[in-house]
Amino acid sequence: MIGISWRREQGLADPLLRNMLAEKGLDDVPQWTKEDDVRMEAHDRWMALAEDRDGPVNPEICEITDPAHITDEIKSKALELGADLAGCCALTPIMIDEGFDMPHRNVISFIVHEEYANVLKGARAIEAETYAVYVRVAQIATELAAFVRDLGYPAWAHHNGIRQIQAIPTLYHSGFGELGRHGSLINTTYSANFRPGFVTTNVPLQYDSPLEFGVQDYCEKCKLCRNNCPGDAIATDHILTDGIKRWRINMEKCYPYSRLHEAYCHICVDVCPYLHKENGDPEKRTMYGAYMKQRKEDGYRSPNRL
Numbered sequence: 001m002i003g004i005s006w007r008r009e010q011g012l013a014d015p016l017l018r019n020m021l022a023e024k025g026l027d028d029v030p031q032w033t034k035e036d037d038v039r040m041e042a043h044d045r046w047m048a049l050a051e052d053r054d055g056p057v058n059p060e061i062c063e064i065t066d067p068a069h070i071t072d073e074i075k076s077k078a079l080e081l082g083a084d085l086a087g088c089c090a091l092t093p094i095m096i097d098e099g100f101d102m103p104h105r106n107v108i109s110f111i112v113h114e115e116y117a118n119v120l121k122g123a124r125a126i127e128a129e130t131y132a133v134y135v136r137v138a139q140i141a142t143e144l145a146a147f148v149r150d151l152g153y154p155a156w157a158h159h160n161g162i163r164q165i166q167a168i169p170t171l172y173h174s175g176f177g178e179l180g181r182h183g184s185l186i187n188t189t190y191s192a193n194f195r196p197g198f199v200t201t202n203v204p205l206q207y208d209s210p211l212e213f214g215v216q217d218y219c220e221k222c223k224l225c226r227n228n229c230p231g232d233a234i235a236t237d238h239i240l241t242d243g244i245k246r247w248r249i250n251m252e253k254c255y256p257y258s259r260l261h262e263a264y265c266h267i268c269v270d271v272c273p274y275l276h277k278e279n280g281d282p283e284k285r286t287m288y289g290a291y292m293k294q295r296k297e298d299g300y301r302s303p304n305r306l
Ligand code: SF4
Pocket: 228, 229, 230, 231, 232, 233, 234, 249, 253, 254, 255, 257, 258, 265, 266, 267, 268, 269
């Protein structure tokens, strides 16, 4: 199956980022080269795991008469390895990078949450948590793929170190939630405070279905991410992709804060009220209230105070 979804080049391979650096006379990305940067160590760890994304497949194939049973086993393994939620669906070309020839027909998705409490500790704490979660995702994907290969089926891990899977359509079709205005998927339990990993395989699975619970209608009225974005990068009006609402993020406006600014920018996700107002968790609601009070005191869209 050949993929059809465009992926932005990563790091300095991204032409937009290179042009913006050149315009500002910068050789490298301030977000990634600042003192005490936590990214490089995490980056080395997920890149090292990329070498283990594939491996020998057990020649003794586990005969599967009940896909529901093996699906439960694989999901349980993902949770045992440290994932918070797991789901699966059949792969379609939109879930795969443009031009990539994917030899597998199914995908197992999982997510690992980021602790929301970090919003009250500042950008450095949010950044450290994000990269620690990315490493955990790479470890879980690598071990889960090995578990599936041990059942006698080919399987590849997909994470920051190596991936050909597009997160949003894959998570949506695996029942994790709906796309929010800020460009991330909103889940009923973790909102958008999570990072995903994937394992592609040919093991027969019982598929999950999309889970729609009103996020996209909510986003039409809410706009908090848009109003708090320091770069004014989040669209007011939506477009439709495959019948699903999508609000464009203007990367030329986002990069000055998410790449060219030393402080890590995760504001669009952290101000999202969906989880904190809607699920009634009193602890998170209190944290959210304190964080938003802090943001109001600092002023919305106030990059100098980020
Ligand atoms: S990462 Fe920051 S600058 Fe980029 S869209 Fe989100 S809030 Fe705006």
